[in-house]
Amino acid sequence: MSKRIVAENLALFYREAARCYGDLPAFATRKRALEWHPVSYRKLYEQGLDLATGLIELGVNAREHIGLFGDNRYEWMLADYAVQFCGAADVPRGTDVTDSELVYIINHAGIRFAFVETVELQKRVLELRDQLPLLKEIILMDPNGHTENGVKKLVDVLNLGSGLRIEGDRRTEDRMTDIKPEDLFTLIYTSGTTGTPKGVMLTHSNIISQIKTLPGIHNCNDRVLSILPIWHVFERVIEMYTISFGGCTYYSSVKTLGEDLRNVEPTFMASAPRVWEKLHERIIKGVKSSHPVRQILFHIAYYLSKQFKASEYYITNRYLKLQHQSRWKHWLMLPLHILRWVMVLPWYGFFNVAVLERIRLGAGGALKTTISGGGALPAEIDQFFNNVGIPVLEGYGMTETSPVISVRPSNNLIVGTVGPPLPETQIKIVDPVSGNVMYPSDQFPYGGRGIKGEIWIKGPQVMKGYYKEPELTKQTIKKGWLKTGDLGMITHNNCLKILGRCKATIVLSNGENVEPEPIEMRLQQSQYIDHCMLVGQDKKFISALIVPVLSEFHQIGIPVNSGKELIVNHPEVQKIIREEIRRMTSNGSVRYQQIKDFRLLPDGFQVGEELTNLHKLKRHVIQEKYNHVIEELFASESI
Incomplete structure (x- = not known):
């Protein structure tokens, strides 16, 4: 595990990052293909203090909820820093939020102050003002946007705070040290796949536990490409995880992803399954449109890689085990896999460099690992990229668990699973009808491994509850165990395999x-x-x-x-x-x-x-x- 910083709360975590990493780049904003504008850890921290002081001067109280409506950009992260420094909690959502969602979220969360990214979003919120009786201040993040009807610019609030701090104002530092681990850092409203959005309350201790336990070996030389929605908890955790080891996050988008992969050459990134599906489609389409000889070379290279990887996984005991296998059977098959591995090795080595390297270059060429989350990765896509040498570490989680429950570590990459649970995280498999625990259980062979049921989870990442929904919280969390609503099993590798949704059934x-x-x-x-x-x-x-x-x-x-x-x-x-x-x-x-x-x-x-x-x-x-x-x-x- 890489050396990373941790703290009691996020405000102190950001302060420690500025102290440790100083002038190293924290975030970089894309100007054009080869031009990025970086901001250092020290500058981000100092601007966060200024903006927080400005917010406190405007009347922001500790532990209140601040709206943060925008997409991936530096000003979003700056606003998040400031909200945490105030001892408040942000309520994030993207610019594609609907009018009905805006009204519901702002009123339900009791939002008095809201950041909006664009002039268009500013206009929409102003048009809804009559339906938002609690909303007091709107702050526009876009530095080039024109404000109207009393809307303030982020830069003006920042300058207000900067002036106060020059005069000796230190209210922000007092707020930072008063934050308790059980205080909310965010209130995230679910995207509503099954109905009315629910406000998920996540605490500072929830998110700090994720920073501490995510597997990986990284350092301040790592380049991380950001393409997932910044307000989504998976992307937020990855950005905070990156801060912990001093890496630099580059804000990209789906439109410029291909170009940015080549130019930034990221070493690590978070991704959604759809990214890999689209990349796979592009690769296969490129192969089909290429010269027949190139097509033949690709199919030979991929066939060899499948044989090589299959034997490598078997030899290193990293193959998927859905059923118990006797030790003698494993040892019986082992010489055959060693023989195949040795025979394929020289041919695989040649085709790997001559053919598959071109595919890896399409993903930047320097990508050491990527964690795919936010949905199930199709088995064919999972196998394809891991076979061609792009290690996709599929993870599993949900907003209610901050979000990561389990993830495949690179040294125990078992394709077909989402890896073992994170440290300090417990999983049990429960019969969704009877409620009987099937794993871990002495009543079933092999402790209940290989038996399908609903996944329940207990750990430091489990949410505080649903905001203003005590009954729903009680239905979801039973004696500290969160019912995920997902079906899965523990394999005989002690990894979790996801099998579907109870509610989607x-x-x-x-x-x-x-x-x-x-x-x-x-x-x-x-x-x-x-x-x-x-x-x-x-x-x-x-x-x-x-x-x-x-x-x-x-x-x-x-x-x-x-x-x-x-x-x-x-x-x-x-x-x-x-x-x-x-x-x-x-x-x-x-x-x-x-x-x-x-x-x-x-x-x-x-x-x-x-x-x-x-x-x-x-x-x-x-x-x-x-x-x-x-x-x-x-x-x-x-x-």
Whole structure:
């Protein structure tokens, strides 16, 4: 584990980072492809003190909630520093927040002061002012934006505090030392995949525990690329983790990701599964469009890498163990794997340098590790990148757990799992119907390993509770154990494997349960399918709502300009999608898991509407929006 700083609360943590790392770059803002504007740890800390003093002068109290609405930029981090220094808690959300969410969050959290990133967001909040009786001050983060109707600029509040500090004002330092570990550092409203957003209360001790226990070996020479929404707790933890070892965070975006990977050459980054899915699509498309000889070389290289990695994992005892394997069987197979590894090694070594290195360069070339979180990583994608030499350390967590529960460490990378739980974290697997503990348990063979159930977790990262929701908190946290709502098992490697969601489970009329997410992930590997959602609750069979990739059909001669409705109803499009469903899901599927029918949707799923910021499906929104289509799918159950 790398040497990293920790403290009793985040304000003191930021102070210690400034003392240890001084003039080293903390954050860098992109100006253009090869031009980045860095800010040092010392400057960030001093500006945070100035801004906090300005906020205190305006009337910000300790332990109150401050709105922080914006996307990835330096001013967002500066505002977060200042809020923590005030002893307050921020309530973050991105600029894609809807008007109804703004009203709900600001009123529910009792927000009097709010930072907004853009002029457009400022305008929206001002238009909603009549519905926000508690909101006192709006502060615009964009230094180039024009303010109106009493809105203050962040730079003006910062200058106010700077002047006071020059005169000897030290109220901020007093606030910093008064912060208790159990005080809130943030109040995050969930993205609402299943209904009304809930305010998750996370404390300073919650987040400090994550900084202390995340696995990894890093130092101040590491370059970290930031592409996930900055307000999401996964991205925030990674940024604070980076601060702990003195690395520099570069703010990128999905639009410039490819370019920034090549130019920044990051050594570490947090990512969502969709990033790797898109990168995989781009790689495969590039291979298919290349010269036939290059295609053959790629397939040879990838085949050799699969053989080499499979034997390497077996020899080092890092292969997936869903069932108990006798020791004698392992030793019986070991010589065969050693023989294969030795035979493949020279050929793999050549093709690894000659062919696979080009793929690694597409991810920057210097990437030592990346943690994928915020959703399940499709098995094929997971295997692909780890086979080609880009180590993807899949993690598992949720907002309610600050967020990381478990993650694959690089020295125990077992593809197909999300690794062992973090230090100080306990996991048990519970039967979701009876409530019986199946792991750890002496009543089952091997302590309950390999048995599927709901994941419960206890540890220092578990939230304080849901804000103003004591009953919901009691339902979710039982005697310190948080019910995740996720299905999983502990493998015989003592790692956690995620198997789906309890709440996403589709129960058919015959009582069979279908986990939609694995099937949806397989379908989305098709070049013709952008998004899909399975439906069929209380029906005889499952069907699918599918968003096709229209550009792919244009390439095979179906004119895109003929209109979306005409394209999705085009016989050839229907035929291709039907064949893709058959190809991607029918092999090995039991009868009740096979998709009997589907409908193509002319409009894509958008972040903020049908999708959360991490591209998770808002199932209740899609269900309501396309209820008429779903009813049509099941109008006759005689299919």
